[in-house]
Amino acid sequence: MFHWLEQRPFFFAVMLFLTVAFAGFIEIVPDFAKASQPTVGTKPFTVLELAGKQVYIKDSCNACHSQLIRPFKSETDRYGMYSLSGEYAYDRPFVWGSKRTGPDLHRVGNYRTTDWHENHMMNPSAVVPGSIMPKYPHMFTNNADVATAYANANTQKSLFGVPYDKEGMPALGSWEDAKAQALEDAKKVAADMKNQSVKDAVANGQVPEIVALIAYLNSLK
Amino acid sequence: MQSNAQLEYDYSVVKLFTFTTILFGIIGMLVGVILAFQLAFPELSNLAGEYGTFSRLRPIHTNGVAFGFTLSGIFATWYYVGQRVLKMSLKESKFLMTVAKLHFWLYFITIPLAVVTLIMGITTSKEYAELEWPLDLLIVVWWVLWGVSMFGMIGMRRERTIYVSVWYYMSSFLAVAMLFLFNNMEVPTMFWANGAPSSAMHSISMYAGTNDALVQWWYGHNAVAFVFTTPIIAMIYYFLPKESGQNVFSYKLSVLAFWGLMFVYLWAGGHHLIYSTVPDWMQTMGSAMSVVLILPSWGSAINMLLTMKGEWGQLQTSPLIKFMIMASTFYMLSTIEGPIQAIKSVNAIAHFTDWIPGHVHDGTLGWVGFMVMAALFHMAPRIFKRELYSKSLMETQFWLQTVGIVLYFTSMWIAGITQGMMWRAYDEYGSLLYSFIDTVTVLHPYYTLRAVGGLFYLIGFLLFAYNIFKTMTSGRVLDKEPANASPMAS
Numbered sequence: 001m002f003h004w005l006e007q008r009p010f011f012f013a014v015m016l017f018l019t020v021a022f023a024g025f026i027e028i029v030p031d032f033a034k035a036s037q038p039t040v041g042t043k044p045f046t047v048l049e050l051a052g053k054q055v056y057i058k059d060s061c062n063a064c065h066s067q068l069i070r071p072f073k074s075e076t077d078r079y080g081m082y083s084l085s086g087e088y089a090y091d092r093p094f095v096w097g098s099k100r101t102g103p104d105l106h107r108v109g110n111y112r113t114t115d116w117h118e119n120h121m122m123n124p125s126a127v128v129p130g131s132i133m134p135k136y137p138h139m140f141t142n143n144a145d146v147a148t149a150y151a152n153a154n155t156q157k158s159l160f161g162v163p164y165d166k167e168g169m170p171a172l173g174s175w176e177d178a179k180a181q182a183l184e185d186a187k188k189v190a191a192d193m194k195n196q197s198v199k200d201a202v203a204n205g206q207v208p209e210i211v212a213l214i215a216y217l218n219s220l221k
Numbered sequence: 222m223q224s225n226a227q228l229e230y231d232y233s234v235v236k237l238f239t240f241t242t243i244l245f246g247i248i249g250m251l252v253g254v255i256l257a258f259q260l261a262f263p264e265l266s267n268l269a270g271e272y273g274t275f276s277r278l279r280p281i282h283t284n285g286v287a288f289g290f291t292l293s294g295i296f297a298t299w300y301y302v303g304q305r306v307l308k309m310s311l312k313e314s315k316f317l318m319t320v321a322k323l324h325f326w327l328y329f330i331t332i333p334l335a336v337v338t339l340i341m342g343i344t345t346s347k348e349y350a351e352l353e354w355p356l357d358l359l360i361v362v363w364w365v366l367w368g369v370s371m372f373g374m375i376g377m378r379r380e381r382t383i384y385v386s387v388w389y390y391m392s393s394f395l396a397v398a399m400l401f402l403f404n405n406m407e408v409p410t411m412f413w414a415n416g417a418p419s420s421a422m423h424s425i426s427m428y429a430g431t432n433d434a435l436v437q438w439w440y441g442h443n444a445v446a447f448v449f450t451t452p453i454i455a456m457i458y459y460f461l462p463k464e465s466g467q468n469v470f471s472y473k474l475s476v477l478a479f480w481g482l483m484f485v486y487l488w489a490g491g492h493h494l495i496y497s498t499v500p501d502w503m504q505t506m507g508s509a510m511s512v513v514l515i516l517p518s519w520g521s522a523i524n525m526l527l528t529m530k531g532e533w534g535q536l537q538t539s540p541l542i543k544f545m546i547m548a549s550t551f552y553m554l555s556t557i558e559g560p561i562q563a564i565k566s567v568n569a570i571a572h573f574t575d576w577i578p579g580h581v582h583d584g585t586l587g588w589v590g591f592m593v594m595a596a597l598f599h600m601a602p603r604i605f606k607r608e609l610y611s612k613s614l615m616e617t618q619f620w621l622q623t624v625g626i627v628l629y630f631t632s633m634w635i636a637g638i639t640q641g642m643m644w645r646a647y648d649e650y651g652s653l654l655y656s657f658i659d660t661v662t663v664l665h666p667y668y669t670l671r672a673v674g675g676l677f678y679l680i681g682f683l684l685f686a687y688n689i690f691k692t693m694t695s696g697r698v699l700d701k702e703p704a705n706a707s708p709m710a711s
Contacts, residue, residue: 002476006382009375013391016483020396023487023510024403024439027503054423058342060276066573070496074645077653085498088430093346096434096497100573101260103657125263130662134259134266134274142271151410151419158413160429175417 039086044153044162045219046170047178048185048207051149052216055139055209056095064101064133067220080107090162102133109221114192117214122195136210140198144212150178186211189218230304231311232604234321237329238297239597239604243686245289245332250679252282257672261665272340280339280351286585287349287448289332294593295393295452296328296367301600302386302459303371307378317373324366331359343422347437349444350404354424357405364401368394385475389455392483396447404440431498442490445581449589451482453548454521456596461525461545464599465535466705470527478520485514492563495572504565511563518556525549540615541707544595547623551587555580570645575664576637583630586622586678594685601689602707607696609709614688622681628674636667 005012045053056062069075071082083106088094119126122140124133153172156162164172172178183202189211190202198208259266259275266275300321304310311318335352338344344351352360371394375383407424426433462469469475491499491507526549529535535542558580562571571577602609609615643663646654697710 002480003382006388009372009383009391012383012388013372013395016388016392017395017399019480019483020392020487021399022484024399027488027491027506028435028439057344057346059271059274060279060342060344060346062346063276063279068497070569070572072496072569072645074647074653078644078657083498085431088434088498090429092429092433093426094430094433094437095346098348098493098573099575099577101661128658130658132260132263132661134263134276136271136274138271145420145423147414147417148410148419148423150417151414152423152425154415154417155408155410155413155425159408175415178417 037086038089039084042087042089043169044090044156044164045216046182046185047146047149047153047172048144048182048189048212049216049219050152051144051146051182051207052212052214052219053095054149054152055144055213056216057093059136059139061105062095062097064097064099066097066100066104067106068096069104069106075104079104080110090156092156092160105217105220107221109218112217114189114214114218115194117217118193118195118210121210121213139209139213140195142209143201144207144209146179146182146207146212147175149182149212150175153178182207185215189215228304228308228310229312230301231318232301234311234318234325235297235301235600235604237325238293238300239600239689241325241329241332242290242293242297242593242597243689245285245293246682247679247686248336249282249285249290250675250682252278252285254672254675254679256282257668257675261668261672271342277340277342280344281336283349284335284339284351285332287444288335291448291452291585291589291593292328294456294596295390295448296324298452298456298459298593298596298600299367299371299390301604302455303374303390306380306384306386306459307374308380309374309377311374314373314377317370317377320366320370320373324363324370327359327363327366331356331363334359338422345405345407345424345426347404347426347433348441350401350437350440353422354405354407354409355422357401357407360401364394364398368398384459385469385479386455386459388479389451389458392479393447393452393455396443396451396487400440400443400447404436434494434497435499435503438493439487439490442493443487445584446482446486449584450486450518453552453589453592456592457521457525457545457549460592460596460599461528461542461549464539464541464545464595464705464707465529465532467528467530467532470524470530474520474524478517478524481517481520482514485510485517489514489563492559492568495563495565495568508563508565508568511560515557515560519553522549522553522556535706539706540612540619541595541598541709543619544591544598544615547619548588548591548595551583551591551626555584555588558583570641571637574637574641575633575667576641579630579633579637582633583626586626586629590678590682591622594682597685597689599707601692602696602699602709603702605693605696606699606702607692608699609707610688610691610696612709612711614684615709618681618684618688621684622678625674625677625681628677629671632667632670632674636664636671639663639667 069079069083121136123135124131157164163169186202186207190199201208343353406427409424411419411421488510491503492511495504640660643655643660648654
């Protein structure tokens with residue numbers, strides 16, 4: 001049979017494709033059939049938090065930090081309750097990471113504060129002596145892309161049925177509504193911060209990256 | 222043209238891809254060395270503002286070496302090996318020649334665009350699939366062009382039976398096409414912006430959470446399979462027998478190893494998700510199939526080693542053979558190491574630690590890097606029609622790089638296992654013994670050692686680039702093509 005195939009590239013390619021595709025078919029199809037359901041209390045990210053997640057992705061935080069707590073005592077003692085599939089139901093893309101050069105962040109909102117993040121992002125080794133994390137001062141001057149975060153949320157709502165604007169869920173509304181709401185949320189974060197230029201920027205209707213990022217990190221619980 | 226006449230092969234596209242293999246190799250490896258030094262000396266992360274941080278540069282390194290260096294090497298060798306084992310020349314078809322040229326140029330513009338977008342922070346965050354949707358579309362175009370050239374060339378062949386190397390190249394084309402398409406299913410968000418001035422480059426994944434992770438590692442693991450494994454096997458199946466003048470040891474073993482690899486490899490993706498939230502049976506399947514994978518992997522490697530049966534003396538006389546045998550040996554090492562890491566209890570310690578990049582690098586530096594360079598060394602006298610410039614330089618490069626790789630993986634083994642054990646250490650009262658930062662500072666000496674190892678490898682690569690450059694410009698001109706062993710000046 002192999003001799004026969006090796007002289008007929010077309011059938012060879014077909015056979016090859018079926019052999020390769022087989023595993024993917026068996027593994028992926030059943031899981032999609034019962035797409036993961038949100039756990040009770042899981043909410044989609046607000047526009048500001050999504051803008052923060054975009055900052056997280058832009059600076060590839062996931063290159064060094066995981067968001068996946070494995071079911072071991074040493075992990076639950078360190079990071080909190082192990083991760084559940086449903087908690088990621090609105091995580092698009094997933095940002096589990098594959099390497100812990102730094103600690104896990106899946107529940108960082110439970111044990112770090114706005115103030116801590118502010119100092120830490122400016123100069124990590126001042127907060128955690130010996131830290132090898134880069135400094136991220138540019139996040140204090142660059143503005144977060146709230147418009148794209150809105151488009152992001154609206155795509156999730158329109159295309160994937162993520163329950164924005166439902167009862168008890170974050171409101172989205174029009175771009176104008178969402179922008180106003182994001183600024184409102186940003187003010188709450190900035191109120192806990194010390195950096196004057198960030199506070200001024202928020203007062204002037206801007207959202208520095210650091211504010212959005214902290215909103216996102218605080219939402220990880 | 223008669224089938225027994227000497228065919229004149231066309232190497233213009235081979236040369237172009239050879240240049241980019243070297244160019245992107247230097248860039249990708251240089252960034253890798255910078256990253257390694259940044260982990261050892263973190264101040265280096267803040268020399269270029271937001272554009273020089275570890276996190277921004279990391280995707281440039283991974284994409285640069287995987288899709289810059291390795292893919293270039295794959296395409297260069299495909300256009301060389303393809304013409305030869307199929308007994309056809311690109312000169313015979315204007316259409317295929319155009320397709321091949323277009324393939325090169327579209328590929329060539331993609332890489333700088335990738336670097337620029339990644340350094341700006343435009344990324345999807347999915348590993349080895351970071352590029353945003355417009356670039357993904359561009360990649361689809363040149364991938365299809367590669368397929369057209371491949372099947373076009375196969376269609377024009379004079380050799381009825383297609384050689385093992387072609388099976389492997391074909392598998393890379395087909396599998397990567399499938400994996401890439403499914404993993405990069407992404408929706409540009411600008412179409413739902415509702416009037417908000419959003420970014421045109423931004424997209425989100427079609428899949429969420431656990432499903433996204435599943436598709437990502439089904440892709441991520443098998444990108445390794447079909448970029449770092451199968452095309453490299455394709456190379457060794459052609460270049461080792463050719464350079465050594467030996468027949469491949471066993472046809473049956475090639476068939477077994479090929480179909481075995483094709484069937485088993487895709488299952489193993491699940492081993493990236495052990496103890497995650499994907500269904501248990503997939504994790505177990507990923508773990509078990511990873512162990513099964515040793516069989517076809519070692520099948521190919523042993524087939525190659527046995528090809529040298531009775532001819533081991535060549536190891537002493539030819540650095541080129543040395544590169545290929547070392548590559549094959551590193552392939553055996555990393556294909557036994559991977560399955561070990563995929564065992565659940567080992568994975569509990571190894572996952573998330575530096576043992577993983579350690580494992581990746583003994584595969585990529587030892588197996589992929591050595592084999593691609595050996596292929597280029599073998600091709601150089603034939604495409605430039607000149608003698609290789611310096612054998613002693615090859616020897617120096619070989620040892621420098623081998624020492625570099627050994628420093629790299631040994632330091633990462635120690636770092637990974639140290640950290641994995643420290644994360645789970647308890648004191649007598651049942652409290653965690655170490656805070657996270659303790660497990661970071663302890664790694665400093667290993668990070669430094671790794672950076673030095675990487676630097677050795679990079680220097681070796683620069684020697685390689687210099688050697689090829691000198692071969693091209695001032696090697697002794699050959700009057701006829703060498704049949705087997707590549708001629709080299711001492």
